[in-house]
Amino acid sequence: MTKTPDKLFLFGNGIKWLVRAGLPAARVLGRRSIVQALGEASPSALWLATQPGATEELLHEAIRLPSRRRSRLGGLLTLHTPRTESIQPLDDLFEPFVWSAGDFRILPIAELAEVLADPRRGDLFIGGYADLDNETLTLVRGDLRRLSVPLSMFPPSPAGETSDPARLGFTDYGNTVQLGDYEAAADAVLYEADPGYRSQLLAKRRKENKTFGACLRRLRMQRGLRQADFGGLSAKTIARIERDETEMPRGQTLKAIAVRLDVEPEEILSY
Numbered sequence: 001m002t003k004t005p006d007k008l009f010l011f012g013n014g015i016k017w018l019v020r021a022g023l024p025a026a027r028v029l030g031r032r033s034i035v036q037a038l039g040e041a042s043p044s045a046l047w048l049a050t051q052p053g054a055t056e057e058l059l060h061e062a063i064r065l066p067s068r069r070r071s072r073l074g075g076l077l078t079l080h081t082p083r084t085e086s087i088q089p090l091d092d093l094f095e096p097f098v099w100s101a102g103d104f105r106i107l108p109i110a111e112l113a114e115v116l117a118d119p120r121r122g123d124l125f126i127g128g129y130a131d132l133d134n135e136t137l138t139l140v141r142g143d144l145r146r147l148s149v150p151l152s153m154f155p156p157s158p159a160g161e162t163s164d165p166a167r168l169g170f171t172d173y174g175n176t177v178q179l180g181d182y183e184a185a186a187d188a189v190l191y192e193a194d195p196g197y198r199s200q201l202l203a204k205r206r207k208e209n210k211t212f213g214a215c216l217r218r219l220r221m222q223r224g225l226r227q228a229d230f231g232g233l234s235a236k237t238i239a240r241i242e243r244d245e246t247e248m249p250r251g252q253t254l255k256a257i258a259v260r261l262d263v264e265p266e267e268i269l270s271y
Helices: 015-020 031-040 054-062 084-093 109-116 186-193 195-208 212-223 235-242 251-261 265-270
Strands: 008-011 025-027 046-049 075-078 097-099 125-131 136-141 146-150 168-171 176-179 182-185
Touching (some): 008 015, 212 251, 251 265
Antiparallel strands (some): 125 136, 136 146, 168 176
């Protein structure tokens, strides 16, 4: 579980989605607003800049803070490439600091807001970029940790789909990485590339391997389905059920899951 931001400062549009997701968000506009926000910031705050030039205004004020305050400003995600001269001081002031390098792709703002408010945001991907020359893919988690993986991690699917990193995208509330028509589940990527995530997941599975959520997950993966492949049920709903964060589904929800998996509802617990 990852602690959600105790305050989110936004440069740009999208405040309604952040507030709707339950985040303590405030829009920052102008010098006075920046100074006030810097005074309220803490190490668990998050700064989100969706408009060009915002980081320059922020840096101009933040660098003038007393030294004891500079290490307590929180993390910064900017969707635009800062000036080269600004990158190092911003990296010194904000931890973590993620900036757009080249063609940075990110979740739609409504989905991004939901991920940032999710206690599991460290296990979901909010954006990233592909380096075609070096054949690498850099992914950014909801807690702003970065994960770089080789493009060779995405071999052709059983259906013959091949990855197209030039068409990188993110969907399903951070649960899916899109590489053109090719899709990779976030948990599968983390399982392969992050030893810490893999160890925690295996330990959790050993403890919960008899729950409805664990059985559903095993059966879904056996059928080759994604969490987004359940029709009227969202990927977020299926993910919560699989993590046992909700009661065992009943009624029409259980029936819809069983129909998609081509089993009787009572059979799910046998997997």
